[in-house]
Amino acid sequence: MKSSCLLAGCALLGLSLAACGSGSIPDPGTRTEDAQIVDLDNLLITVNGRVELLPEASRLLSAQGQPPPALAGLPLVIEEPLRVGVSDPSATFGVGTLFEDGGFSISDIPVRDVHLSLAASLEHEGFVRASTIVFDTAFTGSRPRTDVIDARVWALPVAFHEALTRAVGPEALRVHTEGRAQTLVEAGFVLGRVVDETGKPMAGARVRLDRGELADRIYYPSEDLAHAGQGGTSAHGLFLYVHSGADAETFRVGLHGTETYVWRNAGATPGRGLVITLFPGTYAP
Incomplete structure (x- = not known):
């Protein structure tokens, strides 16, 4: 899908979200009877x-005798992955720094320009540039109306990316x-985890x-990351979407x-990865 098509999709989605009315649909985890009307534009x-x-990255590093890279003090960006994919200069909504324990809290994130999702992106030496989805409009049809709390963001060390690249193979x-x-990062990729209602990998x-024309781009790394097939997830529940290395693509992801x-909303663009967790229902385990 070309950039112009992506932008058109943004515009159409923006219209559909506006039609819902300010704050008409509560976020996942918000009790509807307690939901308050808010001005989404401000x-x-x-x-x-x-x-x-x-x-899986931690286990790989341990098996290789490598210490885990430090996270404290690294910059974290809150962004719209779709808009990053079309080089929108307004794709970044906020920037913060990780605490000693890897925690973060980034405030004053405007929601008016969110089209499909919010993601947290880590880019630093020793890590592959990758974003983790922390809010997806697929669940509500609406932009966020409340703070996003207890988000889990996955960091991908370079060594783990190299193992996944070898698993997919040069051909x-x-x-x-x-x-x-x-x-994989040159091509652009989506790394997904499929979990059950308890959060256990499936x-x-x-x-x-x-x-359907993109279906052959899905791969499932083996449990030891030595190779990747196209039959189904291993015990770790991981799957990969391999992008074309060309224009950004958007699509939705589900399970057979x-x-x-x-x-779920997803997309891929060259030079970066997107991390997404698939779970049943609308509440993350």
């Missing part, structure tokens, strides 16, 4: 949570990118996209064989 919220290494990357990229899950996993 609302500022706080996003807080914690950044951690993806568990698959060459085919999917028409020779434009030799690594083996045997098969991801589906709402755009179940309606309990809500369709």
Whole structure:
């Protein structure tokens, strides 16, 4: 999907959100009887949570005898991934610094320009540039109306990205990118985790996209990250979408064989990754 199409999609979504009326739909986790009407055009919220290494990345580093990279003091950006993908200069909503324990709290985030989602992005030496979705309009059809609290953001060390690149393999990357990229981050990628209602990774899950022509770009890394197939998730529940290394694409992600996993907004653009967790229902475990 070309950049012009993405921008058109933003405009259409913006119209549909505006039609809902200010604060007409509560966020996930908000009791409807307690929801208050707010002015979405002027609302500022706080996003807080914690950044951690993806568990599979921690295990890989440990197996390689590498210490986990430090997170304290690193900058964290709150942004709209869709708008980053089309190089929108207004895609960044706020910047903060990680606490000693990896926690963060970034305030004064304007919600008026959110189209599909909010994400927290970490970019620093030793890590691959990647964003984690912390709010998705797929659940509500509305922009955030309250603070985003206890968000979990996953950091991807370079060594983990290198392992995933090897698992997918140079031939698959060459085919999917028409020779434009030799690594996942050069191509652009989505890294997903499928979990059950308790938050436990789910083996045997098969991801589906709402755009069938992109289905062959889904891969499932093996439990030891030595290779990647296209049959279903291993015990860690991970899947990968390999982008083309060209214009940004947007799509929705769900699971085959179940309606309990809500369709989620996702997208990919060269030079960065997007991390998303798929869980049943509308409340993160």
